[in-house]
Amino acid sequence: MTREIEASADIPVVQIATIVPIMLTVGANRIVPGIAIPHPVGAPDKGDEVDKAIRREVLERALKAIQTEIKEQTIFNK
Amino acid sequence: MAYKVVCYINQFFAGMGGEEAAHQEPFAKREPLGPAMQINFLLGDEAEVVGTVVCGDSYYGENIEIARERCLELIKGFSPDLLIAGPAFNAGRYGVACGDICVTAGEILGIPTVTGMYYENPGVELYSNKTFIVKTADSARGMKDALQNITTLSLKLLKGQKLRPAEEEGYFHRGIRKNFFYEENGAKRAVDMLLKKLKGELFKTEYEMPTFKKITPAKPVKDIKNATIALVSSGGVVPKGNPDRIRVSSAESYGKYDISGIDDLSPEIFESIHGGYDRVWANKDPDVVLPVDVMRQLEKEGVFGKLYDYVYTTTGTGTSVANAERFGKEIGEDLKKAGVDAVILTST
Known part of the structure; x- marks a missing residue:
């Protein structure tokens, strides 16, 4: 889905998910590793405040990814 | 005759x-x-x-x-x-x-x-x-x-x-698998395959993995302050009651939902229907899968231009590659028409 959106809209698509090898296999170009499978953008087990802070950090990294020129599949780690 | x-x-x-x-x-x-x-x-x-x-x-x-x-x-x-x-x-x-x-x-x-x-x-x-x-x-x-x-x-x-x-x-595989009984059980066949692989001998898988295409990365967003960004997710977060009846697994459809005016995905209005992960956290706060709350905050702070008024969601578990590609193609065409500059896609 990620790859086809990028191909048909010709805009950068950053995928946030936890299992990085799957994103590499399906052809996602901009990859941000998620926190956990049931909550890729948050850590609700750590309380509201930490949850939101983590969500913000992951999303800021995603925003950085869509502004970054890349030549090949790239993982944006913390 | x-x-x-x-x-x-x-x-x-x-x-x-x-x-x-x-x-x-x-x-x-x-x-x-x-x-x-x-x-x-x-x-x-x-x-x-x-x-x-x-x-x-x-x-x-x-x-x-x-x-x-x-x-x-x-x-x-x-x-x-x-x-x-x-x-x-x-x-x-x-x-x-x-x-x-x-x-x-x-x-x-x-x-x-x-x-x-x-x-x-x-x-x-x-x-x-x-x-x-x-x-x-x-x-x-x-x-x-x-x-x-x-x-x-x-x-x-x-x-x-x-x-x-x-x-x-002698014809090209049509992508069809037929059920039939083997003489030997699955465990024996799997070990036989593994032994052949270890010896460097040829073996034939019983379940071929699909091969995926790669594409050239799209150009990055230049002016983030004026960019419209859309949220897309295969994490199964939908308006409460699943109005489009998206399947909990092996999805054959996706939904497009208006989030204009919504600052926070509360469990009163959204829920997860995904059949492939434990939904406890997502149902307490759907933002942990579809992060509307923080995206709205970042939009208000002017970190980026605008959060697109619609989200697209489906369930990505057991969903066929062909369907996922079709969803992507259709969503991409829709976003292009709407002038969206980039997408953040979350998957579980």
Whole structure:
């Protein structure tokens, strides 16, 4: 889905998910590793405040990814 | 009574010429022409080539809808029991024409269809899951074998005989798996495969993994302060009650939902229906999968221009690659029309 959106809209698509090898296999170009499978953008087990802070950090990294020129599949780690 | 077979061939194999005749419009003859003569001979007493439909490769390629319709009418006129197209070997336009007319005749007339191609012919990727494409050599030097294999398979199909696996029958895999009982159980077969692999011997998997395409990365967003960003997710977060009845797994659809004016996905208005992970956290706060709350905050702070008014969601568990690709293509076209500059896609 990620790859086809990028191909048909010709805009950068950053995928946030936890299992990085799957994103590499399906052809996602901009990859941000998620926190956990049931909550890729948050850590609700750590309380509201930490949850939101983590969500913000992951999303800021995603925003950085869509502004970054890349030549090949790239993982944006913390 | 013998089965009736119609053959489809291009201008070249009809003896009309090469490129100079490639714009030949469709016509039919009540007799076997070109390779159809040999096919008629190989079919023996059990089936007969009652007609040949001819169309120029360029004509078909440049007027695909009209060509398809006209050729189908001509084929239909013979009321055949089976259609054989080509073989096209490694000829790209011819391969597309053969594949297209086979798929069309199969769908509309409900008859089995057979063609033949070299594995690099683009027609193989386009049509191999919708018709029988017999593996051939790259040029007409392989005509003899190609026609033999095509007629053998055609007779089996006409008589409704059970087919062995694609590889043994000599056609390209149609992506169909059939259930049957093995003598040995799965554990034994898996260990046998592993031992072969360890010894560096050839082994055959029972479940082929799909191969995925790679694409060149899109250009980055230059002006984030004025960029519109859309959220898309395969994490199964939908408005409460799942109004579009998206399936909890093996999804065949996706939803597009208005989030304008929503600052936070509360469990009162959104929920997760995904059947592939523990939904406890997502149902307490759907933002941990579809992060509308923080995106809205970042938008308000001016970190980026605008959060697009709609989210697109589906469930990505057991969902077929073909469906996922279709969702992506449709969503991408929609976002392009809406002038969206980038997408953040979350998956579970």
